[in-house]
Amino acid sequence: MRVQLYDTTLRDGSQGEGVNFSLQDKLLITKRLDELGFDFVEGGFPASNEKDAEYFQQVADLNLKHAVVCAFGMTRRRGIEARDDAGLQGLVASKAKVCTIVGKTSDLHVTEVLRVSLEENLAMISDSIAYLVSEGRRVFYDAEHFFDGFAANPDYALQTILAAQNAGAEIVVCCDTNGGSLPERIAETLDRVRKSVRVPLGIHCHNDCDVAVANSVRAVDHGAIQVQGTINGIGERCGNADLISVAGNLALKKGHTVLHGTGVGHLTELSRYVYELANMNFRNGQPYVGRSAFTHKGGMHVHAVNRIAHSYEHIDPALVGNERRILVSELSGKSNIVAKTTKYKLEHDDKLMKQILDRVVELESEGYQFEAAEASFDLLVRKCAGLHKSRFQRIHYRVNVQMDQAPESGDVPGTSSVTTEAIVKVRVGDRIEHVAGEGDGPVNALDNSLRKALVPTYPELGSMKLVDYKVRVINSAEGTAARVRVVIECVDDEEAVWSTVGVSENVIEASWIALVDAYEHKLSRNDNGV
CATH class of the missing domain: 3.20.20.70 (Aldolase class I)
Incomplete structure (x- = not known):
């Protein structure tokens, strides 16, 4: 009908x-x-x-x-x-x-x-x-x-x-x-x-x-x-x-x-188009079209899906323009890792797969999560497989935040002048880059400084932009000494989108870790066909 x-x-x-x-x-x-x-x-x-x-x-x-x-x-x-x-x-x-x-x-x-x-x-x-x-x-x-x-x-x-x-x-x-x-x-x-x-x-x-x-x-x-x-x-x-x-x-x-x-086959595209125009966040768990609608995390589920897709999927996601996603976490088994690493064209190696899984479990016990930070997971795989070559090494960084009271403003909120400066010293090849940059906050200042140090050697980084930044307290019982997890999302002129994660008791260090991963992912994205 x-x-x-x-x-x-x-x-x-x-x-x-x-x-x-x-x-x-x-x-x-x-x-x-x-x-x-x-x-x-x-x-x-x-x-x-x-x-x-x-x-x-x-x-x-x-x-x-x-x-x-x-x-x-x-x-x-x-x-x-x-x-x-x-x-x-x-x-x-x-x-x-x-x-x-x-x-x-x-x-x-x-x-x-x-x-x-x-x-x-x-x-x-x-x-x-x-x-x-x-x-x-x-x-x-x-x-x-x-x-x-x-x-x-x-x-x-x-x-x-x-x-x-x-x-x-x-x-x-x-x-x-x-x-x-x-x-x-x-x-x-x-x-x-x-x-x-x-x-x-x-x-x-x-x-x-x-x-x-x-x-x-x-x-x-x-x-x-x-x-x-x-x-x-x-x-x-x-x-x-x-x-x-x-x-x-x-x-x-x-x-x-x-x-x-073929209208039904474009439902995912339509859903996200309306969300964007309405300036609303996607509902990851939305049936049929959400990013999580055909996402698998449990090792048993992934093992079954790798053999028979419909064993844990009620329809082929392509019928509505969606796609299958495999997540990695402490709940993962080797099936998740195998599914996630096929794009690296690695030979099936049980020892390597176990090494990657063990590293994921170890990092997640420290507060990392790779579900929303696939670029950081890509780097983890490359490092475990011996495919990653770091383009720069940190020597040190320092962030200064200076607040000056505006004249005759008293204690009125918002009238203070805030200046944030980041000084970054990194090794790029045989050279030492020692630069300073200002920003609207510590992360922006670090980003500007790191960009200033790296773009002369890697001009392709000039097209990269940070578009989202999220912070979450992991162990809130520790109060102000709690660990935080920072997730950064970046885009470039090639319309690629990637996210990275960093964890530390210090929010600036967590941000630095995520920033470094973001730059490293951009620089290594085309290595070995990835």
Whole structure:
């Protein structure tokens, strides 16, 4: 069966805490959703703000191949004609081919929130849809609070969607607005409703009970032909149904047709694209598309996966554009090490594999972790295999932080002048480089000094940039004497990204260790085909 995917990332998703899309972001996401074959893209609420109104003017100029852009609005206000309602006029002015109208299903919301009679609410639904249809628009009706309203007063809830159907709504979308329904309620309610309506049904679930995806899939099992949701499940409160997982489940588990062409194979790319535009961190454990979704750490798991991939994987990660990752840690066995070292083209050597594993276990007992620092692990392997040649050796470094009180500032915070200087002495080949550099802090100053010492000999380091820096206390019981773990992430002009780790009781020394690994990895990356 073909199941329509209706994306509301740009409207419902943007209501999530900390989520804000610029006009350009919204246009870019629309184009990407169209490329992957989404059926409908809800662009926003044109009557609510100038950005959404402008979006509909500009999106009309995009050459979309698959997606139909929808404008969102509410039923007319009480006591006025539909043609005089500013919100409905905004929908018509948007020129969107599809208008999605939300109306009240629950008698509680009608009488206590809208403060209108039950009959007036039915008229508001009917008048609004009929007006838009008369203006040549296709109309989808979102029945807000449908499952809660049906549970409290099924006769009235049914009257509301029949009013929408009889006024010309193309699809009635049953909304679990509070996100409190469980799959059995979804199934039972839809089975009862389908006996009374002739138009197709859709489903719109929120995730307040962490079952929005399950509810959406269950709804399709019970007759829904359209699923509304957002990319990565972003949205108000606990979010919406995640269309990434919905698409994966419907296509790969249930055999339904969703998206167009190879869209399912690009779900990982789409997920990360939206995270980047929203300036949000990836969810490593996100099903199907997270970095950890097909990541294996336990030695027993890796041993099995190396023999039969599906022994610990529910699908081939390539089906959604993801990849398998093998981690190394104190839980690893030799299978992890073998899997991680295949790129070095090393002959299988049990003694070497054990040496690498023993070194990993030893370092992790000191606080190291290589799961998020694969560049440091690469260097460890190269050192154990005798493949690494250090390009420079530290003689010593010194970091000075000087704070001067601004004149007449007293003790006002933030008025002091802080200067950080790092002096680095290293051996590069036959030469001694003794340089000083300033920075915004100790790590920045060390980085600047080390770069100044090395770039004359290794100009390729000039393209390297530090883009992230994380510090974590390992043994907090030791207080200010605790060990810290520093992870540094770097990029270069070749679009390579790598992370390194350092551990010490001194945060500056831990940072130095991670920095040195970052430089050494950049310099040795192409050695021996690695």
